[in-house]
Amino acid sequence: MNHNHNHNPQSSDGKHDDDAALSDFLASLMDYTPTIPDELVEHYLAKSGFQCPDVRLIRLVAVATQKFVADVASDALQHCKARQAAVVKDKRDKQQKDKRLVLTMDDLSKSLREYGVNVKHQEYFAESPSTGMDPASRDE
């Protein structure tokens, strides 16, 4: 980690190290390209009244959002894996391995609940004509 690298236990001036770590981090944001593009972040920030000429802060917002989404998604992935681990083994083998990892509304609502967002799966609306079919047979 960047922070641990800079932290020198022998130096008495710990505050200075923290500042250096922070400024290093902010400087590293200049080179880092977040997945959420700057233009998009600027658009949404301008919509909500946020004004800042500094690109690094906009990148910081982008990184924070990216981290949030990644956290939610990885939680949902864990839920998904845990759900599939509970299924009996011979049933599991029938499904192809790479098709198992599907982001579903159930997992997403479970993981979002931990972040304070209460989402409920819509129950009676089909999102596409093939929704009710078995996922393995859907592609054919």
Next chain:
Amino acid sequence: MNKPKKSKRKSNTLQVESTKATSTPGDFSFSITKVAVSQICKSVGFRRSQVSALETLTLVATKYLEALGKSAASFANAAGGRTQSNLFDLTNALHDLSFQTGFLGASTLYDSSCCLLKSSLLEDLSGFVSSTVEIPFAKPIERSSEGYREEVKASSSSSPGELQRGCHVPEWLPGFPDLGSNEECNKKRVNGEELWENSSSVLGCQTQSNGFEVKTKGKLAKKRTRVKFRINGGVKREHLNRYRGNVCFNSSNDEDAEAESEKPVKSKEAQNQILVYKRRKLKNV
């Protein structure tokens, strides 16, 4: 034939069953976010996604972005009326949004010894940046605001007001009105409306040639009649009546006071005469 196409698509983004045609700008930004969110989901390890789940996550991500911006802007506004947010506001906003999940040092957040920049959230973010692989957005986005600005400049380049505007005026504001249009205002209108500076209330106190320069030096040009105000005696009478209750004035004295309050006070001399009269009366009693 379909197979190579599909694999190509997979390498770029998550597979999503249907894509809608986008028309409004809200839909446009939403669909761009959807691509970014699906890229993140793919990097986490998902292979496929339900449409509704992906749209929900995208919506939550946009709400998160907006909440972050709003919170930071309001922190900046509250911290002394700044319009531009800085790192401190953003850190505060991040703290506010992370209280739900909790973070290191949340309990000592408002201690005086706690430094905002030592926040564990910022450390987490720097750890995230250094640990995750950069996944740039699938396609470069043309900056929509640039085209807009060019358009604005092109449309208002003819007006001299555009050149005169200072740096304090934000770019998104429209240009100042054309000076040439001022002459159009000077023509007489159908309803007899006039510019304020040409109206009769202003013309009296300004010189004709020099526009706004006023030469009267604090004095009004016109002489005006004096205006006097007299407060009606009702208040005074009530006061005196209350006084009577406490001190027990003579009834005759009180009548005098009432009569006095009804009459307007003419001059100082008259008032003095009344006072002398009163004193005499009191001595007699």
